[in-house]
Amino acid sequence: MxxxxxxxxxxxxxxxxxxxxxxxxxxxxxxxxxxxxxxxxSDDSAEAIKLRSGPGDPVAGKDKSQLCQGCHGEVGISLEGMAPKLAGQYGKYIAKQLRNFQAGTRTHQIMSAIAATVSDDDLADIAAYFASQTKMKGxxxxxxxxxxxxxxxxxxxxxxxxxxxxxxxxxxxxxxxxxxxxxxxxxxxxxxxxxxxxxxxxxxxxxxxxxxxxxxxxxxxxxxxxxxxxxxx
Ligand code: HEC
Ligand code: HEC
Structure with missing residues (x-):
């Protein structure tokens, strides 16, 4: 049964x-x-990068993501094992996670607090910036x-x-x-x-x-x- x-x-x-x-x-x-x-x-072609970046502007996202880079790395390769890499992650997945942290369906003390301060437009740009980096690889x-x-x-x-x-x-x-x-x-x-x-x-x-x-x-x-x-x- x-x-x-x-x-x-x-x-x-x-x-x-x-x-x-x-x-x-x-x-x-x-x-x-x-x-x-x-x-x-594992495709890092220009077309694949554009598709996975989502609607945001990766160039604008570089500056807007200064705070994030402190923990997630300048190009989305974090050094600390509990902070995830974001390099090459799907833009819309990144944005979804932040809104989930904000809504409480996913919880983390730091991320939930930070997510609440980021507007939808900035989030799309930041997400596109990390998504457009060369994909993480083991x-x-x-x-x-x-x-x-x-x-x-x-x-x-x-x-x-x-x-x-x-x-x-x-x-x-x-x-x-x-x-x-x-x-x-x-x-x-x-x-x-x-x-x-x-x-x-x-x-x-x-x-x-x-x-x-x-x-x-x-x-x-x-x-x-x-x-x-x-x-x-
Ligand atoms: C002080 C360190 C710190 C800062 C600053 C920070 N993060 Fe995080 N972030 C973390 C940690 C730690 C986690 C892991 C949370 C967990 O365990 O669920 C995380 C998780 C995430 C995730 C989930 C990734 C996944 O693979 O599911 C995303 C997306 C994310 N952060 C984006 C951001 C963005 C965007 C910013 C800037 C607006 C930011 N973070 C700022 C530490 C940080
Ligand atoms: C039926 C589809 C499906 C299968 C099978 C599946 N996953 Fe997932 N997995 C997902 C989806 C969808 C998500 C994204 C969840 C979200 O939106 O937060 C996910 C998220 C994850 C995450 C979180 C990633 C992050 O960055 O935080 C990990 C880790 C993971 N899966 C590992 C696994 C492993 C290991 C297996 C096999 C034992 C597995 N998954 C099987 C659909 C699947």
Whole structure:
């Protein structure tokens, strides 16, 4: 019974998610296309950068993001492991997170306070600035358990593989689809922290609660292995 319930929950979450993502994505086909088709979203071409930056002006965003750069790095590569890298992250995802921090569906003492002070126009520019930087990249971590779960999930527990939504390099699905964030090459400590927040229900802002459902089935060891593997991508 529990399995059936989980199955329905994941199904529902996926349905919600793909409905949400089509609002952003150019076509339903793209949003639903299996990533095993081998899409490699490490693309830093001018066209890809423009698509992922969103509506803001990256040039104006450089000055407006001085405060942010203090923690997230001048080009979005932060040095401290608990402050996420923003380099090459989707502009609309960055903006969404700030509004979620402000609304309280995601909480963090510093970010929630800062988010409330940034206007929508400035946020779009700041987001575009970080999004337009060369995408974050890891240095390759051999982690068999993390790799297995990332690529294949575990159907005995109805655990959907990460690759389906985050792409084979953890860089998302397509430059024009900001629903699925870049996670490949992100700091390990930050990734592990977010996975724990999702599992414990402290972070509830993923569409349809999909990340809450997926992380509920993960043990501490699996979660650590995933963070290790993904940070190396
Ligand atoms: C004092 C340090 C500090 C400053 C200044 C700061 N941040 Fe953050 N930011 C953090 C930390 C720490 C987190 C991780 C929050 C968490 O654990 O949920 C974070 C998280 C974020 C996230 C979520 C990233 C993700 O991958 O989900 C975004 C987006 C973000 N910050 C953007 C900004 C922007 C834009 C500014 C400037 C307006 C800014 N931050 C200023 C420390 C800072
Ligand atoms: C069904 C699609 C889906 C699957 C499968 C999925 N994710 Fe996610 N994930 C998302 C979405 C959508 C978000 C963005 C949530 C938001 O808007 O805040 C997300 C967010 C995240 C974040 C937070 C990123 C950040 O910068 O804060 C991490 C980490 C993450 N996922 C890791 C994983 C891992 C590891 C797996 C596999 C165990 C996985 N995801 C499977 C859809 C998915």
């Amino acid at each position: 529990l399995h059936v319930k989980n199955h329905i929950a994941v199904g529902l979450a996926l349905a919600v998610l793909f409905t949400t993502s089509t609002a952003f994505a150019k076509s339903t086909h793209k949003a639903l296309a299996p990533v095993s088709a081998g899409v490699e979203m 240095d390759g971590h051999d982690n068999e358990l993390g790799k297995k779960l990332f690529l294949h999930g575990d159907m005995s527990r109805m655990m959907v593989a990460c690759v389906n939504c985050h792409g084979v390099n953890g860089k998302g699905k397509s430059p024009g689809n900001p629903v699925f964030p870049v996670i490949g090459g992100q700091h390990k400590d930050y990734l592990r922290g977010q996975l724990i927040n999702f599992r414990d229900g402290d972070r509830g802002n993923s569409p349809g609660g999909v990340m809450n459902i997926i992380t509920q089935k993960l043990t501490d060891e699996e979660l650590d292995s995933l963070a290790d593997y993904v940070s190396g991508l």
